[in-house]
Amino acid sequence: xxxxxxxxxxxxxxxxxxxxxxxxxxxxxxxxxxxxxxxxxxxxxxxxxxxxxxxxxxxxxxxxxxxxxxxxxxxxxxxxxxxxxxxxxxxxxxxxxxxxxxxxxxxxxxxxxxxxxxxxxxxxxxxxxxxxxxxxxxxxxxxxxxxxxxxxxxxxxxxxxxxxxxxxxxxxxxxxxxxxxxxxxxxxxxxxxxxxxxxxxxxxxxxxxxxxxxxxxxxxxxxxxxxxxxxxxxxxxxxxxxxxxxxxxxxxxxxxxxxxxxxxxxxxxxxxxxxxxxxxxxxxxxxxxxxxxxxxxxxxxxxxxxxxxxxxxxxxxxxxxxxxxxxxxxxx
Amino acid sequence: xxxxxxxxxxxxxxxxxxxxxxxxxxxxxxxxxxxxxxxxxxxxxxxxxxxxxxxxxxxxxxxxxxxxxxxxxxxxxxxxxxxxxxxxxxxxxxxxxxxxxxxxxxxxxxxxxxxxxxxxxxxxxxxxxxxxxxxxxxxxxxxxxxxxxxxxxxxxxxxxxxxxxxxxxxxxxxxxxxxxxxxxxxxxxxxxxxxxxxxxxxxxxxxxxxxxxxxxxxxxxxxxxxxxxxxxxxxxxxxxxxxxxxxxxxxxxxxxxxxxxxxxxxxxxxxxxxxxxxxxxxxxxxxxxxxxxxxxxxxxxxxxxxxxxxxxxxxxxxxxxxxxxxxx
Amino acid sequence: xxxxxxxxxxxxxxxxxxxxxxxxxxxxxxxxxxxxxxxxxxxxxxxxxxxxxxxxxxxxxxxxxxxxxxxxxxxxxxxxxxxxxxxxxxxxxxxxxxxxxxxxxxxxxxxxxxxxxxxxxxxxxxxxxxxxxxxxxxxxxxxxxxxxxxxxxxxxxxxxxxxxxxxxxxxxxxxxxxxxxxxxxxxxxxxxxxxxxxxxxxxxxxxxxxxxxxxxxxxxxxxxxxxxxxxxxxxxxxxxxxxxxxxxxxxxxxxxxxxxxxxxxxxxxxxxxxxxxxxxxxxxxxxxxxxxxxxxxxxxxxxxxxxxxxx
Numbered sequence: 020x021x022x023x024x025x026x027x028x029x030x031x032x033x034x035x036x037x038x039x040x041x042x043x044x045x046x047x048x049x050x051x052x053x054x055x056x057x058x059x060x061x062x063x064x065x066x067x068x069x070x071x072x073x074x075x076x077x078x079x080x081x082x083x084x085x086x087x088x089x090x091x092x093x094x095x096x097x098x099x100x101x102x103x104x105x106x107x108x109x110x111x112x113x114x115x116x117x118x119x120x121x122x123x124x125x126x127x128x129x130x131x132x133x134x135x136x137x138x139x140x141x142x143x144x145x146x147x148x149x150x151x152x153x154x155x156x157x158x159x160x161x162x163x164x165x166x167x168x169x170x171x172x173x174x175x176x177x178x179x180x181x182x183x184x185x186x187x188x189x190x191x192x193x194x195x196x197x198x199x200x201x202x203x204x205x206x207x208x209x210x211x212x213x214x215x216x217x218x219x220x221x222x223x224x225x226x227x228x229x230x231x232x233x234x235x236x237x238x239x240x241x242x243x244x245x246x247x248x249x250x251x252x253x254x255x256x257x258x259x260x261x262x263x264x265x266x267x268x269x270x271x272x273x274x275x276x277x278x279x280x281x282x283x284x285x286x287x288x289x290x291x292x293x294x295x296x297x298x299x300x301x302x303x304x305x306x307x308x309x310x311x312x313x314x315x316x317x318x319x320x321x322x323x324x325x326x327x328x329x330x331x332x333x334x335x336x337x338x339x340x341x342x343x344x345x346x347x348x349x350x351x
Numbered sequence: 352x353x354x355x356x357x358x359x360x361x362x363x364x365x366x367x368x369x370x371x372x373x374x375x376x377x378x379x380x381x382x383x384x385x386x387x388x389x390x391x392x393x394x395x396x397x398x399x400x401x402x403x404x405x406x407x408x409x410x411x412x413x414x415x416x417x418x419x420x421x422x423x424x425x426x427x428x429x430x431x432x433x434x435x436x437x438x439x440x441x442x443x444x445x446x447x448x449x450x451x452x453x454x455x456x457x458x459x460x461x462x463x464x465x466x467x468x469x470x471x472x473x474x475x476x477x478x479x480x481x482x483x484x485x486x487x488x489x490x491x492x493x494x495x496x497x498x499x500x501x502x503x504x505x506x507x508x509x510x511x512x513x514x515x516x517x518x519x520x521x522x523x524x525x526x527x528x529x530x531x532x533x534x535x536x537x538x539x540x541x542x543x544x545x546x547x548x549x550x551x552x553x554x555x556x557x558x559x560x561x562x563x564x565x566x567x568x569x570x571x572x573x574x575x576x577x578x579x580x581x582x583x584x585x586x587x588x589x590x591x592x593x594x595x596x597x598x599x600x601x602x603x604x605x606x607x608x609x610x611x612x613x614x615x616x617x618x619x620x621x622x623x624x625x626x627x628x629x630x631x632x633x634x635x636x637x638x639x640x641x642x643x644x645x646x647x648x649x650x651x652x653x654x655x656x657x658x659x660x661x662x663x664x665x666x667x668x669x670x671x672x673x674x675x676x677x678x679x
Numbered sequence: 680x681x682x683x684x685x686x687x688x689x690x691x692x693x694x695x696x697x698x699x700x701x702x703x704x705x706x707x708x709x710x711x712x713x714x715x716x717x718x719x720x721x722x723x724x725x726x727x728x729x730x731x732x733x734x735x736x737x738x739x740x741x742x743x744x745x746x747x748x749x750x751x752x753x754x755x756x757x758x759x760x761x762x763x764x765x766x767x768x769x770x771x772x773x774x775x776x777x778x779x780x781x782x783x784x785x786x787x788x789x790x791x792x793x794x795x796x797x798x799x800x801x802x803x804x805x806x807x808x809x810x811x812x813x814x815x816x817x818x819x820x821x822x823x824x825x826x827x828x829x830x831x832x833x834x835x836x837x838x839x840x841x842x843x844x845x846x847x848x849x850x851x852x853x854x855x856x857x858x859x860x861x862x863x864x865x866x867x868x869x870x871x872x873x874x875x876x877x878x879x880x881x882x883x884x885x886x887x888x889x890x891x892x893x894x895x896x897x898x899x900x901x902x903x904x905x906x907x908x909x910x911x912x913x914x915x916x917x918x919x920x921x922x923x924x925x926x927x928x929x930x931x932x933x934x935x936x937x938x939x940x941x942x943x944x945x946x947x948x949x950x951x952x953x954x955x956x957x958x959x960x961x962x963x964x965x966x967x968x969x970x971x972x973x974x975x976x977x978x979x980x981x982x983x984x985x986x987x988x989x990x
Contacts, residue, residue, distance in 0.1 A: 062534055240607060282591050321700070327683075328684065329682040465890070
């Protein structure tokens with residue numbers, strides 16, 4: 020059976036003043052229809068660039084999608100689409116919401132018009148129908164008395180409400196894939212929790228696939244069925260939420276989980292810090308990208324790219340530590 | 352155990368800003384104290400006045416009303432020699448490691464600035480040796496003294512900022528969201544460094560952040576702020592187990608816990624409504640329009656911060672009455 | 680046990696490859712950035728017009744510095760060759776008294792450039808001081824200083840200079856002071872605006888909490904952080920001063936004869952413009968080229984020195 024979305028060996032670079040930044044260096048993963056997936060990683064790990072490539076939002080130049088990269092959406096290669104096909108795809112198949120909702124909304128247009136606009140472009144609805152549908156969508160995302168608020172402008176809404184409006188726009192035309200690029204990073208925790216709940220609810224209701232991009236492992240614990248951990252432009256570990264939180268395999272995932280304090284314990288914890296800094300993506304290290312900071316680094320890690328190992332069904336990690344020969348030198 | 356002296360005492364501090372739309376009450380009647388060698392964490396969501404509070408406490412901002420006493424002396428009326436002495440004992444670490452260091456200065460000069468201002472080194476050699484020592488204390492190399500700050504990453508810059516503050520051998524440091532701008536893997540480095548320095552040098556911290564888990568981790572006591580008021584102060588260890596103020600309860604329940612099973616079972620207390628504008632906050636209790644337990648009394652009367660249990664202060668009429676046993 | 684998914688050449692792996700690496704000294708990687716001149720060079724490499732301008736300016740400045748090395752006397756009158764066209768002896772021809780136009784233009788550039796540079800130095804220094812103090816101090820000081828700036832900006836400068844020159848003796852020093860008097864306000868405004876944003880920055884607040892004095896904060900934190908804007912303002916100010924000097928000379932209020940400046944050469948050529956347009960064209964071209972080059976270079980520097988564009 021063909022996969023809903025399949026990313027194969029995606030490589031994306033940006034040409035900057037200082038040189039070629041290799042943002043994404045051979046990322047592969049797949050998503051089933053209706054699945055909710057999280058891509059987790061620190062800033063500069065290439066998670067946002069991956070999402071933008073799926074949406075066709077990479078500006079070339081300065082960006083460059085390398086030869087050999089492939090993204091299959093329901094079996095169709097989207098990277099070779101014409102601009103018209105992209106337009107159609109972005110309207111009906113796939114939608115994205117961004118971190119900064121204020122920047123993504125047009126400040127001089129009413130909210131109602133912004134939601135209705137998308138419906139008018141991509142469906143055969145009349146203006147009145149589109150307006151009514153827009154009201155329904157805004158109500159769905161939890162904007163109180165939408166009839167009145169549809170006539171207001173973005174600056175009259177709070178940050179959390181603006182993000183809700185972005186979700187309403189994304190939901191128009193009922194896409195089958197929703198990408199949420201750090202949707203709650205700019206929001207306070209109480210509002211963050213509301214938005215996450217909303218995303219969960221609409222995913223259940225519409226049955227769409229959701230890709231959640233975030234740097235915070237905590238917020239995906241309850242929302243994602245599958246978690247993809249990225250580091251320095253590569254996928255280091257993939258698995259179910261249970262796999263990642265209870266049986267992490269890659270040293271980076273393990274360290275990341277131990278680097279954040281837990282709120283729900285009373286005992287003293289000591290935080291394990293990951294020494295060093297993420298590598299410079301203009302000149303990434305040979306072998307494993309995490310080798311420069313890994314406490315269990317072996318010689319081979321600095322020489323050759325680590326192979327992929329499967330632990331449970333669908334739980335994979337790229338790390339030399341699980342090679343049979345490594346067991347001699349390491350207890351684990 | 353003998354209680355240590357109160358190094359900082361804040362009583363009824365108010366800080367208002369005049370804006371085009373009216374008077375913005377950033378900090379409105381806040382009282383707390385910090386004992387020598389302890390860490391008081393201040394948490395709250397954006398716009399609650401925690402940063403303004405921290406900056407007013409050390410005299411970067413003038414006060415509108417109230418007092419801040421540092422070792423018994425009023426911070427805002429220090430002059431001349433006393434003021435100079437104060438700048439040696441009290442320091443601040445900033446949130447943004449990009450704007451807090453002068454891009455046109457070398458790292459060594461940035462760190463040496465305080466040494467020069469207080470004439471702490473007799474010779475150029477002594478100064479250089481001291482800068483080298485400070486760099487090593489915060490986990491950087493001596494060679495970095497001759498580099499410019501834009502060559503360093505965010506976490507490294509934050510270390511430079513810490514070294515600059517440490518140079519004058521302060522006793523009290525305000526950490527103004529020192530980790531919010533950093534990546535998760537770097538945050539732990541900086542927090543561990545701050546904890547180590549506190550142990551080694553007996554520092555006192557006022558740690559301001561919005562990340563409750565991190566604040567709980569580093570602090571001895573935690574103060575929760577909402578719309579210019581402190582609503583609850585408690586021992587950090589008791590915070591999660593026994594939050595009393597309805598806002599604290601909602602805040603705690605909203606924080607995601609990196610454990611799928613715990614998350615699954617968690618009951619969230621949703622906050623209805625929106626945060627009111629600090630230009631026109633509600634009279635009475637600030638939290639009234641979002642509180643589950645709001646009553647007529649809350650509308651009229653601003654609740655005082657009262658001790659409900661030893662070391663656990665809450666500003667809430669409902670909690671007061673709960674304690675008296677008149678409610679539920 | 681974990682299942683290997685990637686095909687591997689197992690035979691090529693050696694046991695020693697799997698030995699753990701012990702890291703004793705924590706390596707801290709620092710990204711080494713090249714300095715100021717690297718950015719300027721790179722910007723000039725990308726902006727060919729600015730590079731050409733820099734070359735032209737260098738030629739003109741070298742010419743001005745080297746002028747005394749030329750064997751031709753700018754005041755020597757070759758009476759046999761008045762108003763001559765270009766020839767091997769006189770590259771740009773001669774004027775109405777038979778003086779060599781090329782040599783005179785070279786000497787003229789000495790006066791024009793010197794006046795330009797000197798005016799720039801005076802006006803930028805004064806403007807920076809006033810702007811920084813005004814912006815940093817704020818309040819009443821700021822208000823008074825800014826009203827003075829407004830006052831200077833609202834009077835017609837050339838007319839004022841001409842009026843003042845009817846009271847004070849006219850020489851190089853007074854000329855420079857006059858030109859600076861009416862051009863420092865632009866710099867002051869730019870510097871004040873920059874100071875206002877810089878004084879709110881965290882590193883300035885940090886310096887205050889360290890007990891650094893206000894004078895030191897202005898000298899060490901505020902002014903060094905606006906060198907970009909000051910350099911750009913300076914390059915534009917030179918161009919402006921050269922133009923003003925030419926205008927004044929043309930009106931007869933410039934540097935006294937027989938010393939030539941480009942402006943006085945222009946004025947001189949005015950009478951003969953129909954006989955010999957070349958006489959006016961040469962100083963005119965020099966003025967045009969120099970001012971244009973300074974302006975283009977100023978724009979290019981503004982772009983090159985903006986650190987936001989280096990990311």
